[in-house]
Amino acid sequence: MKNQFRKATLSDVNAIWSILQQAIERRKQEGSNQWQDGYPNPEVIKKDVEKEVAFVLIEQGEIAGYVAILINDEPEYENIEGTWKTNKDYVVFHRVAISENHLGKGLAKKMMRFIEEYALENDIYSIKADTNFDNTAMLSIFKKLGYTYCGKVYFRNSPREAYEKVLK
Template sequence: MEYSFRKAHIEDVAEIWEILQHAIRRRKEDGSNQWQDGYPNPAVIENDIKKDAGFVLTEGDIIAGYCAIFINDEPAYADIEGQWLTNGDFVVFHRIAVAESHLGKGLAKTILGAIEEFAKDRHIFSVKADTNFDNGAMLKIFEKMGYVYCGEVYFRGAARKAFEKVLSAS
């Protein structure tokens, strides 16, 4: 089946929220503290969509995954304990989640590939992201996809591992 990557629509919020609720539960079952404090929530998703930052990976009419993508918009990244690989424009993504029905198909990597294409289409060659220290699945994906550990950033009082991937122009 073909997957498509598109901007999320406000009518997608309920389906996206269901996907995120399952991801929140999986984080907890994995022993992670990530997303166990009421974030993200439906208001966060709605805000992503209103800012044109919410994106979905679809299989036909079914939403298989979600993420939020921003350009040069992550204030916490200015205060990294460490050093980014680049200092220019960057794309940052947050809240990657794959639907329960689509787990084990490598779709998180598919979403990251779509984010990298999003960046290159805008002539931006840096993708930055962060994750919890105990999110083993995301840490493995970063490693497999060529992201480089750059240091720590802080969100809501907690340290997170920060990564960057420099993209080639081709």
């Protein structure tokens, strides 16, 4: 069965929150301080859905992954300590999480490909993202998929590694 990538609905919030709780616990077990401050939470997911920026990856009929995708909407990126590769329109994604039941299947990379397709469908050729310096899984995905390190950005007074991929 082919993966499906679609906008999330309010009825998906509980499943999404369950996946994010698993990811929060994984970060903790790995010794990361990412997502250990009460963020993200169910209210954040609900707002993502209401703003129509919440997306789910469906695998074998169930929600296997979550991501929020926004266009030109990350004010913190204006304050980068470094330099972005482009200053044009961009897609930014946050809160990438894969269900425990689907780890090791390459679904995070598949989700990143769907994000690239989403950008191209909207005539946008830049994807920007950030992650914690100790989120080795995400850092590895950025490297494998051709993202370039651009500098540091800060969220809730915490430094994050900022990356960009230019699609064309």
